[in-house]
Amino acid sequence: MDLSQRKQRILKAIIDEYIGTAEPVGSRAISKKEGLGLSSATIRNEMADLEELGYLIQPHTSAGRIPTDSGYRFYVNSLMKRYQMSVEALEKLNMIMAERVNHLELIIKKASLIASTLTEYTTVVTSPKLNSSVIKKLELVNLGHGNVMALIITGTGMVKNQSVAISLSDEQAAELSKIISDRISGRTADELTFDVISDIEALAAKKLDIPSKVLINILNFVYEAIDSLDETEIYVNNAKSILSYPEFSDTKKAREMLEFLESKENLVKLIGSPKDGVDVKIGTENEFAELENSSLVTVNYKVGDKVVGRIGVIGPKRMNYAKVIASLDCISNQIDKILGEMYSTESEE
Structure with missing residues (x-):
């Protein structure tokens, strides 16, 4: 009807x-x-x-x-009427997001904080899928006492590091860093095939007097670090904001909700699948019973035409939908712009 x-x-x-x-x-x-x-x-x-x-x-x-x-x-x-963000809010958003940050993780965390500040609700952001990110270099830093710090750096500033229990001189660490970096620099994670790793192992064994066990430990780290670049990380801001809403005045409901927000597995399932445009799920439209008194608004952020992550807001069903949608739309556009510039610069290097 x-x-x-x-x-x-x-x-x-x-x-x-x-x-x-x-x-x-x-x-x-x-x-x-x-x-x-x-x-x-x-x-x-x-x-x-x-x-x-x-x-x-x-x-x-x-x-x-x-x-x-x-x-x-x-x-x-x-x-609902379309929400018009104030000029002051837009200028502040543009100014904060425009601050030069070359570390991808900091950009995403900043976006999550801004979304939480603008909406006054809990925000959840997934990290970008980085399997298409270009690897910049690997560095091996001799820590002494039989330990080396291995670092993999991507063009977007993402860093993976791990201490490896091996003995290398400063000269060996520098030379091995060069050998590995020369063969992985400019490649994506998908392009680090077994043949590439085998080539590194053969060249290192030829040029350096390093036991095969040492190489295996380092190359295992390379494998694991690159593989983990495709793992989804979740950043949550202002989770305790739910305690300020009467819908969660019941202690049991509030505790269940806070526990839900602490589960990475739940949050990845909740906002991990890309949808077209802004997606709004209200109460029982959400698949989790913990959210039957809440609504979730999510939007994608992209590099070019490719969706690489999502940002979402969780609040009571009586949330200010128009304001939340307008805020997320502006923030996702800013992230798209920044990531587009970062990946464009990365591909040119």
């Missing part, structure tokens, strides 16, 4: 009011809204119809109404 214009106006007014107050909304409060021009009796009848249609629910007999998941869905799809 299509909703009449009057029912739509009343539903929008109720949801707008509930988003701001978190209190069940009665007909009297709505009748005072400018522009409706409807009596309390008329609004009560329309509210009863909206409840029967599944868009509203009355939590207590004497209480007003609150939106159902279906009510929120209709609101998001058809009723």
Whole structure:
């Protein structure tokens, strides 16, 4: 059944009011809204119809109404007004994101913090899939006492390091670094084949008097480090913000939600699959029971046309959807721009 214009106006007014107050909304409060021009009796009848249609629910007999998941869905799809970010907020966002940071992890963490600050909700960001990232070099640093620090650096500034228990002189460490770097520099993780690694091993054995066991330890690190570049990392900001919302005044619900947000596996499943554009999941539309009182808004960020990660906001179902969507849209555009410049520079080097 299509909703009449009057029912739509009343539903929008109720949801707008509930988003701001978190209190069940009665007909009297709505009748005072400018522009409706409807009596309390008329609004009560329309509210009863909206409840029967599944868009509203009355939590207590004497209480007003609150939106159902279906009510929120209709609101998001058809009723809410586009949020216009202030010039001041846009300038601040542009200024912060434009600060030169060459380390990919810091860029993503910064984006997560900005999203949390703008929306005042919990933010979750996945790290980019880096299997297409170009490897810049490997460095071996002699720490002494039979230990070497091995570091792999990508063109985007991502660093993987590990201490390897081997004995090398400073000269051997420098020469082996050069041999390995010469053969992995400019390659993606996918291009580090067994043949490439075998070539490194053969050349190192020929040029340097290094036992094969030493080479195996270092090359194992290369394998593991490059393989781990494709692992998804999750960054969470402002998780405890849920404690400030009445929806989580129940200690048990709040604890379950906080525990959910601590699970990397849950969060990867929650926002890991790319969707087109902005994706909004409301209450029971989420696959996890812990989010039945929450909504999730996610958006992709890209390098060129390729989706490499996602940024999401988790908040109560009565979140300010328009503001969250506008904020994420602006932030993802900034990330796209920065990553595009980084990867473009990387490919030119």
